[in-house]
Structure formats: C-alpha cells, structure tokens
Amino acid sequence: MPRFSVIVPVYHVQAYLHACLDSVLGQSFGDFELIVVDDCSPDGSGEIADAYAARDRRVSVLHLAENVGLGMARNAGLARATGDYVLFLDSDDTYAPGALASVAARIDATGQPDLLIFDYDRTYWNGEAERNQFSALLAQTGPEVFSLDEHPGLLRLIMVAWNKAYRRDFLAKVGVAFPAGYYEDTPWTYPLLMAAETIALLDQVCVHYRQRRKRGILHTTSRRHFEIFRQYDLLFAFLDSRPDLERWRTVLFRRMLDHLTTVFNLPDRLPRSSRPEYFRRCRAQYRKLRPDGFGFALGRRSGVRYLLVALGARRTFQALGGLHRLRLRTARRARAAGGRLRDAALHAYYLLQRRRPLDPDLAVFSAYWDRGYACNPAAIEGTLRELAPHMRTAWVTTEEYAHTLPSGVTRLQPGSAGYWKAMARASYLVSNVNFHHRYAKRPGQTNVQTHHGTPLKHMGVDLMQHPAAAHGMDFERMLRHVDRWDYSVSASRHSSLVWERAYPSAFTCLEYGQPRTDVFHRATPEDVLALRDGLGVPRTATALLYAPTHRDYQSGYLPALDLPRLAEELGPGVVLLLRTHYLYPPGAGPVHPRIIDVSAHPSVEELCLASDGLVTDYSSLMFDYAGLDRPVVLHVADWDTYRATRGVYFDVTAHPPGLVARTQEELTDILATGSWSGPRAAQLRAAFRARFCPYDDGHAAERVVRRVFLREDGGLPSVVPLPDRHPAAPPHHLPPRPAARPLP
Missing domain, CATH: 3.40.50.11820 (CDP-glycerol glycerophosphotransferase, N-terminal domain)
Structure with a gap:
C-alpha cells in the first residue's frame, strides 16, 4: 500500500502534461502511485501518459471510453486508489519540488489528520508567480490539529480539491463523490471540511496553479454555468442527511448567494439572452434553500444584494451593480488625482526646504x-x-x-x-x-x-x-x-x-x-551561541546557510535544490538555514523539521555568524563569508545560463571560494563526506580571501566615518594583515561551556 495516491485527470492538455507528470515523478518522496485518468482526450495526452507508465511502474493509466468531465474522471481514479492518502492534481498544474516530502512530514507530525490543507501559487504564461492571497490563513497560530469550528476562516480559501491531502478511509466514511458538470468542487469540498474531525495545515506552496493565457473552461460563455444550481442542491442534500452539521446551514447559504451572484456579475460566464432566466433561478434557489430565521443587514452591501435576489429584482440589481462599478472607477480616479496633488504639494515643500541652510x-x-x-x-x-x-x-x-x-x-x-x-x-x-x-x-x-x-x-x-x-x-x-x-x-x-x-x-x-563584515571581527563566542539559540539550532548540530541569489531569467522563487531531500540525505546532525533573496517574499521555501526558513531575519551577517558553512550559487554573500574564513560550497547547476543572461566579471567556477558542485548529487557528496571543510576547500578559500577581502579586518566602517564625516585625511586605521585577523570562530570550534557548579 503506497503512502499517497496522486490522481491526475487528463483532457486536451498535451502541451502541459509532461511538466505535470515530471513534477510528480521527480519528487524526492517516492512512496506513491500516480493514477492518470485519460478522459477520452482528443489529443495525444493518452499516448503521453502511456509512455510514462511504460517507463515507471508507479504510473498507471485508466482510459475512459467516453468523455465524462473532470468530476467523474476523478471518481474513476479514486476507485482505483490504494494509498493511505489521496491527492488530486489538475493536469496543467505542477507540484513544487519537495512538496510530497513536506506533505508526508506534516501528516506524520500532526497524527494522520483527516485533511491536510496546503498552499499554492498562481503561475502565469510570462513566468510570473503570485502566492495565494489568503495564504495567511495557513499560518500555524493555534492548535496544530483542529476542526472547522475552531478555524472557520478556512472557508475563505478557494474551494478546490487539489490543495488538500485526504485520508482515504475518511473519504470512505463520509461517502461523498464528485458530481458531473461545472463547479464540481462545491459539493465535494464543503462536506469534507465540515465532516473532518481533524484538520491540519501546511504553510508552504506545494502546487503551481497554471493560469492559462486563454483562460480555462469556467471562463467560457455557456449555459453550462446553470449547473451551479444543481451542485448547491447536492450540497444542501448532504447537509439534510447530516443533522450534526446543521449549524453550518446559514454559513453555506450565504456562501451560495455570494457564489451565484458572482457568476451573474462576471461578464464572460452567461450568454446575454440567458441572464434573466439565471436571475430567476437565483430567486427560486433562495426561496427553496433559505434557512429558518435567516436575516441580513440592509446597511451592508451584501444585505442589499441578498434582498434583491429574494425579490427577483434583476434590473435593480444590475443598476446598482453598475453604480457600484462607476463609484469604484470614480474613486480610483479621485485617488489618482489626489495622489498627483499630494505629490505636487510635497515637491513644492521640498523646494521650499532646499532654500533653508543645510544641517x-x-x-x-x-x-x-x-x-x-x-x-x-x-x-x-x-x-x-x-x-x-x-x-x-x-x-x-x-x-x-x-x-x-x-x-x-x-x-x-x-x-x-x-x-x-x-x-x-x-x-x-x-x-x-x-x-x-x-x-x-x-x-x-x-x-x-x-x-x-x-x-x-x-x-x-x-x-x-x-x-x-x-x-x-x-x-x-x-x-x-x-x-x-x-x-x-x-x-x-x-x-x-x-x-x-x-x-x-x-x-x-x-x-x-x-x-557590513566588521561585525565578524567583533562577535564573541557568546554572541555566536546566542544567535544559534535564537534561531533554534541545536548546540550539537552543523548549521549550513543556504543563500541562493536571484535569476534574471526567472520570475518568482523557483528552488534549484530539493532541500527536504538534501536534509534527509545529510542526516539528523545537519540543519539547513534557508535564506531566499530579498526580492522574494519570506515563507516560499519548503517545510521540514531540519530546515529553518530565515528569509525574514533582518541581518544576514548574524546568520553568517550562526552558521558553520555557506552553500550558495552566485550570491555576493560568498565574498563576505570568505572574509569570515568559514567553508563555502558553490552549487552552480545553471552556470552557463546565468553567465549568458546576466554576464559575469570572472569565472567563479575556475576561481571559487571552496568546492564546486554542478548537481545536487555532487553537492550531497561534498557535504556528506566532509570534504566541504577539508584541506582543498581551505586552500581555495585562502586564495579567494586574499584576492577579494584584503581590507575586511573589522575597521572598514571606521575608515569611512573618519574620512567622510570627521574629515580625517590621514591617520585612518591601518589594515590588519590577513594572518593576524581573527574573525569569530565557527560554533564547532568554540570551547564547551563549563558545567554548572552545584549549589552549596
């Protein structure tokens, strides 16, 4: 029995299917089965899936005799699943590196919950990526395991199937299935969220949700959008069968009204001639499913919207919607005009201040x-x-x-x-x-x-x-x-x-x-240990700072290393400190017990002091770290591409500050064997340090202050020769703390 069953329904996605399947099969966590459901795809998707199955025994392909749609294709895959947990992945999306390892680790850490919810980002055709706008809801601020009653804000998340891992026996117990038609995730996701007794969160981007340049099926104009009414009928039928979940009826009713009116307001969903009929159906749905005692405040925009649906006042609804959009446009223009006036006023103030004496x-x-x-x-x-x-x-x-x-x-x-x-x-x-x-x-x-x-x-x-x-x-x-x-x-x-x-x-x-490197020469052993303690690094561990730089030919944070896999291969004695480039938002890295995301830490110099060695690619941090005289390892898998797109001033692979790895396997070998801190690495670092750190002796800032601010042209601090410099020692070179004396 595999740990995971990953179900990928396939229809007309031959251009994206290779990337999707590669992202699953390339995961560092390999205990899964990959079930590809060919929904009678008219292109070459079925043949592509068969080729993968022929190469990898973890892949099986189910060819459906006729096209049944996304929901029913998922059901067909679910019927074949044998894993402890089930995950769904749309065939034009991809898993982030290390995603399954992080999901598995989080499931183990939270005691096998019914549901695990993880994060995603939207990736666009031009390479840009944007993290889920409600990602803050996945931050772990309360109990690690809970029910929806304890975290109802999760209902604000996108209601899709592919951002969760489901315990398979929990699915069997609840007994829900995907329906046919559009909006099939609605009667699937809400029941499972409500019925789950144990839910856990993973605050990590695991899925790259592709936003096609020509948008997906829900953005096509069609009467099939009327299928949304049937999906909510199914949802409330489930609620009728579960009296223990009755407390959610009013919440779901509001969510339904919001969803129905959103579809009505979007210009690309309904054929123009069908809009009156759709609004009449909204009114009928309101009357049919309205909970006893349901009320709303007319002082709120949502209350007015609900009232107009209840009355079937389509023209008034549309008119007020038009007025609202006009008000928003007017407000935007007013803000822009106000901004221009403010800028002009501030510039005038600046010009006035320029007439006053310098301080x-x-x-x-x-x-x-x-x-x-x-x-x-x-x-x-x-x-x-x-x-x-x-x-x-x-x-x-x-x-x-x-x-x-x-x-x-x-x-x-x-x-x-x-x-x-x-x-x-x-x-x-x-x-x-x-x-x-x-x-x-x-x-x-x-x-x-x-x-x-x-x-x-x-x-x-x-x-x-x-x-x-x-x-x-x-x-x-x-x-x-x-x-x-x-x-x-x-x-x-x-x-x-x-x-x-x-x-x-x-x-x-x-x-x-x-x-900025002066602090390397002022820090005491106590400072170094205090920094490590503050980061949560065990005293006996080796801490490696991983600090990759930005790629101009990429948008967003795309990790070059599978860090969970690296952490597992290096073993429990090694902790990885992940420092992403300042152009990327913190929290983009993977979750693992021995990976500490320090991207939000305000001082990279303190991170250098707290670590035993640096792993980087082309970051200028390597020059600072060489001055600290601690080991540096370069991972340069894309050196030729980086050099061609950005241009470099010298070949760092020929004159490196330490050992060089071209692949993750080479990097693992360098780190696992200890050669990263061996004699050859020290020889390379010494030559690099002499060339690029001739003045980094702890007095650089003082020289600047005395020359620029105090106007001392002569008498600046002399440069300390390299052999006489003693930057802060790495933690494993520090003397052990003496044992505490017993109290008399």
Missing part, C-alpha cells in the same frame, strides 16, 4: 530600497553614532521594517513631508542603492554609495549588453543618479575597477573594505 549634523541613511536597517549603511550608521555622538541620524524605511531600527535613530517614512525635509537639509546621505529620482543634490551635500556586495554579475552600464537582465533600465537616469555620488565604498581592487567602469562618473573610490 551640518544630520545624516540620512537607507538600504535595499527602504527595506530596513541593514547592510553597509547600517554598519556605517552605527559607527558614526559611536565616533561622532553629536551627529543625528535618520533612516528611510517603511513601518513594516521599523522594528529593525536601533534606539536613537529617527525613522523617515518614504515620500512623507519629513522625508523630503531631511533630503533637502541633510549634509550627508548614505545608501547602498539610489535615492528617489526627484531628489536633487545640493551644493554642500555629501553622497556616499556603499553598494551591497562585491560584484560577480554585471552591473551598471555593463548591463547594456544584457537586455534581458537590464529589464528596460533607464541608463540615462541611472547615470544622472551616479553623478550625485561623492564617494563609492569598495571592498577590494576588483570592486574598485568594476564600480569605476560600470558607473562612469567623478566620484572618489574609498577602497576601505566591506563595512
């Missing part, structure tokens, strides 16, 4: 397009407050990142009046990106560009040769921004040469080191 003691900082206190600007700001306490510092960031600011630092809301006042009057402005394009540098203002890493990939004007990576960049505007720079902070001669060529202007290059 010699005010410095404004920002990082990563206002994403909080981080990177080189943060290191410089902290050192400035130590060496020049008379200076006042302000940081540009949104309320979302306000918690990252240390005490004593003023927050500036981007685009606010306070922001523009500070931009007009500050004597110093420091960022690792560029300030707002409407900011105009004043005589006497000093701009410091810190960048955010040592460059491997092409930057600035060098991207003109790589239009796919440039994404329509306005190079003339970029160069106008560069002309505002007075200083460019550089970590090495390599960086200096790149910055001066990629950003041609008259700035002064400060080849002082990477300020």
Whole structure:
C-alpha cells in the first residue's frame, strides 16, 4: 500500500502534461502511485501518459471510453486508489519540488489528520508567480490539529480539491463523490471540511496553479454555468442527511448567494439572452434553500444584494451593480488625482526646504530600497553614532521594517513631508542603492554609495549588453543618479575597477573594505551561541546557510535544490538555514523539521555568524563569508545560463571560494563526506580571501566615518594583515561551556 495516491485527470492538455507528470515523478518522496485518468482526450495526452507508465511502474493509466468531465474522471481514479492518502492534481498544474516530502512530514507530525490543507501559487504564461492571497490563513497560530469550528476562516480559501491531502478511509466514511458538470468542487469540498474531525495545515506552496493565457473552461460563455444550481442542491442534500452539521446551514447559504451572484456579475460566464432566466433561478434557489430565521443587514452591501435576489429584482440589481462599478472607477480616479496633488504639494515643500541652510549634523541613511536597517549603511550608521555622538541620524524605511531600527535613530517614512525635509537639509546621505529620482543634490551635500556586495554579475552600464537582465533600465537616469555620488565604498581592487567602469562618473573610490563584515571581527563566542539559540539550532548540530541569489531569467522563487531531500540525505546532525533573496517574499521555501526558513531575519551577517558553512550559487554573500574564513560550497547547476543572461566579471567556477558542485548529487557528496571543510576547500578559500577581502579586518566602517564625516585625511586605521585577523570562530570550534557548579 503506497503512502499517497496522486490522481491526475487528463483532457486536451498535451502541451502541459509532461511538466505535470515530471513534477510528480521527480519528487524526492517516492512512496506513491500516480493514477492518470485519460478522459477520452482528443489529443495525444493518452499516448503521453502511456509512455510514462511504460517507463515507471508507479504510473498507471485508466482510459475512459467516453468523455465524462473532470468530476467523474476523478471518481474513476479514486476507485482505483490504494494509498493511505489521496491527492488530486489538475493536469496543467505542477507540484513544487519537495512538496510530497513536506506533505508526508506534516501528516506524520500532526497524527494522520483527516485533511491536510496546503498552499499554492498562481503561475502565469510570462513566468510570473503570485502566492495565494489568503495564504495567511495557513499560518500555524493555534492548535496544530483542529476542526472547522475552531478555524472557520478556512472557508475563505478557494474551494478546490487539489490543495488538500485526504485520508482515504475518511473519504470512505463520509461517502461523498464528485458530481458531473461545472463547479464540481462545491459539493465535494464543503462536506469534507465540515465532516473532518481533524484538520491540519501546511504553510508552504506545494502546487503551481497554471493560469492559462486563454483562460480555462469556467471562463467560457455557456449555459453550462446553470449547473451551479444543481451542485448547491447536492450540497444542501448532504447537509439534510447530516443533522450534526446543521449549524453550518446559514454559513453555506450565504456562501451560495455570494457564489451565484458572482457568476451573474462576471461578464464572460452567461450568454446575454440567458441572464434573466439565471436571475430567476437565483430567486427560486433562495426561496427553496433559505434557512429558518435567516436575516441580513440592509446597511451592508451584501444585505442589499441578498434582498434583491429574494425579490427577483434583476434590473435593480444590475443598476446598482453598475453604480457600484462607476463609484469604484470614480474613486480610483479621485485617488489618482489626489495622489498627483499630494505629490505636487510635497515637491513644492521640498523646494521650499532646499532654500533653508543645510544641517551640518544630520545624516540620512537607507538600504535595499527602504527595506530596513541593514547592510553597509547600517554598519556605517552605527559607527558614526559611536565616533561622532553629536551627529543625528535618520533612516528611510517603511513601518513594516521599523522594528529593525536601533534606539536613537529617527525613522523617515518614504515620500512623507519629513522625508523630503531631511533630503533637502541633510549634509550627508548614505545608501547602498539610489535615492528617489526627484531628489536633487545640493551644493554642500555629501553622497556616499556603499553598494551591497562585491560584484560577480554585471552591473551598471555593463548591463547594456544584457537586455534581458537590464529589464528596460533607464541608463540615462541611472547615470544622472551616479553623478550625485561623492564617494563609492569598495571592498577590494576588483570592486574598485568594476564600480569605476560600470558607473562612469567623478566620484572618489574609498577602497576601505566591506563595512557590513566588521561585525565578524567583533562577535564573541557568546554572541555566536546566542544567535544559534535564537534561531533554534541545536548546540550539537552543523548549521549550513543556504543563500541562493536571484535569476534574471526567472520570475518568482523557483528552488534549484530539493532541500527536504538534501536534509534527509545529510542526516539528523545537519540543519539547513534557508535564506531566499530579498526580492522574494519570506515563507516560499519548503517545510521540514531540519530546515529553518530565515528569509525574514533582518541581518544576514548574524546568520553568517550562526552558521558553520555557506552553500550558495552566485550570491555576493560568498565574498563576505570568505572574509569570515568559514567553508563555502558553490552549487552552480545553471552556470552557463546565468553567465549568458546576466554576464559575469570572472569565472567563479575556475576561481571559487571552496568546492564546486554542478548537481545536487555532487553537492550531497561534498557535504556528506566532509570534504566541504577539508584541506582543498581551505586552500581555495585562502586564495579567494586574499584576492577579494584584503581590507575586511573589522575597521572598514571606521575608515569611512573618519574620512567622510570627521574629515580625517590621514591617520585612518591601518589594515590588519590577513594572518593576524581573527574573525569569530565557527560554533564547532568554540570551547564547551563549563558545567554548572552545584549549589552549596
């Protein structure tokens, strides 16, 4: 008996079926059967499925004699299922890597629940991906196992079959099946949610829900949308047969009314001539299924809508709907006009503030397009407050990142009046990106560009040769921004040469080191252990930080590694710290007991200190980590593609900071055998460190502050020679804590 039965109904999907089946068969968790139901598909889908079955014994194909539709095809697959749990996957969708392993682990961790609900994202034809807008409902904030009564908000989720794993004996006990026709998920999903005694959640994207450019069957204009009435009849018939679920009748009745009127309002569903008949059916459905004592508030828009359905007042319903849409359009235009007026007023205020004297003691900082206190600007700001306490510092960031600011630092809301006042009057402005394009540098203002890493990939004007990576960049505007720079902070001669060529202007290059790495030389053993404890890393574990970078040729987070599989192969002594690129939202990674998603952690430097080694691809973090003098392993499966699409300044595979893996199997071997921290890895790291970290000795920020803010041209801290540097030791090199003495 397999753990899972994955049922894939197939009809007219030959262009997508390979990707769908590959996503199932390529899972790291292999204990499943894959049941493909060929719903008498008129294209080559059946033959494609047969070819997969011939190659993999886990695949079986059921060819139906006639086309019966999605619901009945799922029933046919369900009749063949033998797994402990059943999952459905539509044949144009795909599983995310590691999805089944995460589902299996979550089921085990929650005691074999009746239902496990997991998340999905919408993937578009142009490669963009968008996570489910109600994904917050899947966050684990209460009991790990519950019933719908304890979490009724789940009814806001999309009512589909493919975002759940169902215990097969639970399905048999409830006795529901998919009906024929459109909207077949309605009388399937609601009964199972209501009847389940144990429900668990998995806050992870497991399914990539394909949004076709020419939209799916429910978006075709047809009288078949009238089948929605029969599906709700079936749902309420189920409710009639289960008196113990009567408490859900009013909730489902409201959901039905909302669904029926949504179909009526959508312009692409019903033939124009059938709309009066459809609305009459809505009224009949209202009268037939209305629960005793059902009421609604006319002060709410939904209450008015329900009343008009009850009265059968179609023309009034349509007129009010038209007025509502007109009001929304008017409000949008008013907001746009108001926004333009506000922008004009703020710009006038900024121009007025520019006429006032500069404040010699005010410095404004920002990082990563206002994403909080981080990177080189943060290191410089902290050192400035130590060496020049008379200076006042302000940081540009949104309320979302306000918690990252240390005490004593003023927050500036981007685009606010306070922001523009500070931009007009500050004597110093420091960022690792560029300030707002409407900011105009004043005589006497000093701009410091810190960048955010040592460059491997092409930057600035060098991207003109790589239009796919440039994404329509306005190079003339970029160069106008560069002309505002007075200083460019550089970590090495390599960086200096790149910055001066990629950003041609008259700035002064400060080849002082990477300020954000200063903390590596100040952290104590107690600091390192406290950071690990805060992340939940066991004292005896080896923690590997996995930090892949962004791909310009991809949209959204598409993992290059099957991390659950890697965690299993490395064993219980290894913990993986997953740090996705800042362009991706946190929480996109897989769930596994030994994978800790640290993407939302405010300091990547602290994550480096807490880890024993780094696994990355082309991220500039490798240069910082080499300065920390801990092992680095590169996983570069797409090196040729990355180099061609983005452009690079040197071949990192020929001159790496550690061992290099081209495949996941090679990476597993490097990590499992211990060669990742062996003599060859140390030799490569030493050469890389000497080339790219010549000034990373813990005093980079001090050099910048003394030169720029304190105007000390001479007497800057001397560079500590490489042999004399002692960055924080990795956790496994720290002396054990002494045993606590017994109390007298």
